Amino acid sequence: MEKPQLPRVTIKDVALKAGVSKTTVSRYLGGNYKEIAPKTRKRIEDTIASLNYRPNIMARGLKRNTSNLIGMVVADISNPYTTAIMRGAEDICNQNGYNLLVCNTDNDPEKENDYISMLQAHRIDGLIINTTGRNNEALKDLAHDDIPVVLVDRKVPSLEYDTIGVENHRAVTDAMHHLIEQNFDRIAFFTEPLAGVSTRKERAAAFEQVLRANGHPSCQDIYEVDLSSEGSLMDKLLFFLEESKGQTKAIFAVNGVVLLQLVIALQQLNLSIPKDLALLGFDNPEWALAVGSGITTIEQPTYEIGTAAMESILQKIKGNKTFSQYTSFSARLIIRGSTTNN
Amino acid sequence: MEKPQLPRVTIKDVALKAGVSKTTVSRYLGGNYKEIAPKTRKRIEDTIASLNYRPNIMARGLKRNTSNLIGMVVADISNPYTTAIMRGAEDICNQNGYNLLVCNTDNDPEKENDYISMLQAHRIDGLIINTTGRNNEALKDLAHDDIPVVLVDRKVPSLEYDTIGVENHRAVTDAMHHLIEQNFDRIAFFTEPLAGVSTRKERAAAFEQVLRANGHPSCQDIYEVDLSSEGSLMDKLLFFLEESKGQTKAIFAVNGVVLLQLVIALQQLNLSIPKDLALLGFDNPEWALAVGSGITTIEQPTYEIGTAAMESILQKIKGNKTFSQYTSFSARLIIRGSTTNN
DNA sequence: CCGACCAATGGAACCGGTTCCATTTGCATC
DNA sequence: GATGCAAATGGAACCGGTTCCATTGGTCGG
Secondary structure, eight states: OOOOOOOOOOHHHHHHHHTSOHHHHHHHHTTOGGGSOHHHHHHHHHHHHHHTOOOOHHHHHHHHTOOSEEEEEESOTTSHHHHHHHHHHHHHHHHTTOEEEEEEOTTOHHHHHHHHHHHHHTTOSEEEEOOOSSOOHHHHHHHHTTOOEEEESOOOTTSOOEEEEEOHHHHHHHHHHHHHHTTOSEEEEEESOOTTOHHHHHHHHHHHHHHHHTTOTTTTOEEEOOTTSTTHHHHHHHHHHHHTTTSOEEEEESSHHHHHHHHHHHHHTTOOTTTTOEEEEEBOOGGGGTSTTOOEEEEOOHHHHHHHHHHHHHHHHTTOOOOOSEEEEOOEEEOOGGGSOO | OOOOOOOOOOHHHHHHHHTSOHHHHHHHHTTOGGGSOHHHHHHHHHHHHHHTOOOOHHHHHHHHTOOSEEEEEESOTTSHHHHHHHHHHHHHHHHTTOEEEEEEOTTOHHHHHHHHHHHHHTTOSEEEEOOOSSOOHHHHHHHHTTOOEEEESOOOTTSOOEEEEEOHHHHHHHHHHHHHHTTOSEEEEEESOOTTOHHHHHHHHHHHHHHHHTTOTTTTOEEEOOTTSTTHHHHHHHHHHHHTTTSOEEEEESSHHHHHHHHHHHHHTTOOTTTTOEEEEEBOOGGGGTSTTOOEEEEOOHHHHHHHHHHHHHHHHTTOOOOOSEEEEOOEEEOOGGGSOO
């Protein structure tokens, strides 16, 4: 029942047919043309074409101790934020002859550890990771093997890896000033659980700080919802609506995923945006344009974050130690109907 | 400037420290425990743990002629349809010790060919591909190397690869009957260019067929729009609106991407759904719930398509020749406000 | 015409595993 | 105690590339 392996064409076949040694063919493959006579080079070229030969990257990697593989571990592949970053990373990756090994952890630390181990077994040349932020044993291990690592979006204070993200504090501050200008009586912050996720914590902290600085009554209105549990968001939402009955109000969503769930919940409650409730959120998913008169969002330069992460990896592979600890791009507040025409 | 390679721990190191031969360690790694004395096994186990040894998959693959890598080539990674399939594929993939090598072609046939060549160089053990449908030279080549291939969503008639998708004809027919029941004077079909993409052609054909069978005046209302060109969709939309002035009308969107662009365009024109125009589309993106009173959609079992594709690959790797040419899942019409409460 | 030098090429070891085959060990049987 | 056989283990070749070092052949200056 074994698959009958047809023998693939190897460097030896090419050498034999071209009448040269493996060494010379290898030199050709490596692009060391200056060491090869032009007519020999032509002969090898023709032979490779006629045999449709394709060098085995594993064999090369074994000797060179590289794999041409970059690991990409993401917490949620169905989040548009994630795919936008992947696009950026992938483009740079392939322009440099690497391939992306993608793993989706579903925010599960155990899965994350398993994946990193697998990637290590593949001898990845670098890793871009959007970590769950919890239980980072395997991640720590990579430093020991001297594998370049770049964290994306979420920092891990105990690890000395470069991190790329946005200026969360500043972005939240800008957005909050916009909300405060509109004189809402109450402003709530809806987020997924803060535990371990630096981005969420930073945003929540900035939210609170701005409100305190303005002596606003809403400093306590931070709600952590568990999206995997049916009804969790709706319960918190109803609670907030009850608390703020008769008052003008707005909700700040920590990211695009929460934002969408809020829009759906409000629709179920037959509440209108922004008349009954204003809404604003991080990330700028395409559908934000399509809901009502548009949802106000905070746009991150996701594609650029992806390219920057990969470029940082490439630098490290080349041996250029970069010292930047945290690279933050600026985010952009896009004001739409969900926070204005009330 | 070279990176100082610190020597990684190899099977030899383990053998040495455990006082056995490489062969025995290899047997341990392969799980052939019945050939190993219990105390030897324990010793190897401990040694591996203490050295934090991780076998090199490339070295193994070189000898075994496998890579534990499955290629996944997608036309558009930012399409939620794509990521849903990736989730399914990835889950099965990893349960079986494989990893996914993801490539995004942006619907560019040239990129597709380049990627397939790269994947071939990595000696992928299988390939799942959502092909551009054009210029499939490299794809054809894979058959020659006996690499398992499964097409997803889009068929290629000239290639004898298994394909997994949905019952497009039936799904469109169901949806059209729903629209016809509502007695729209005109129904348009908006699609991305049909060229080479079987799915789009099948859906357009079914659309036309149903209308003809019902003697409906709209058989010609098929619009191909180029989303990469600014204004193309808006132009076609305005044309259709002009053509159908004073009539009741609906638009059928070929997929979720076109659907979203239509919603945005309608919002820009200040037209209301479904009062001015009813709307329905393939795919069931999450935001469809959030727009207006919900958008009527045709839901595909995307996750299942992904798992089925990967399971088919695994079967082929095991050498079980499967004879199914086209596996089609059934899609589900979800009726919401965008085609009803007018 | 000879030695020096360079350009072009080849031989063989090596990367880290797997696997075929041979060898050693342990133990029961006669 | 010798014999036989199975269980346990080891040696060495091999997978398909790369790379160090040696070799060959030709050109050039003296």
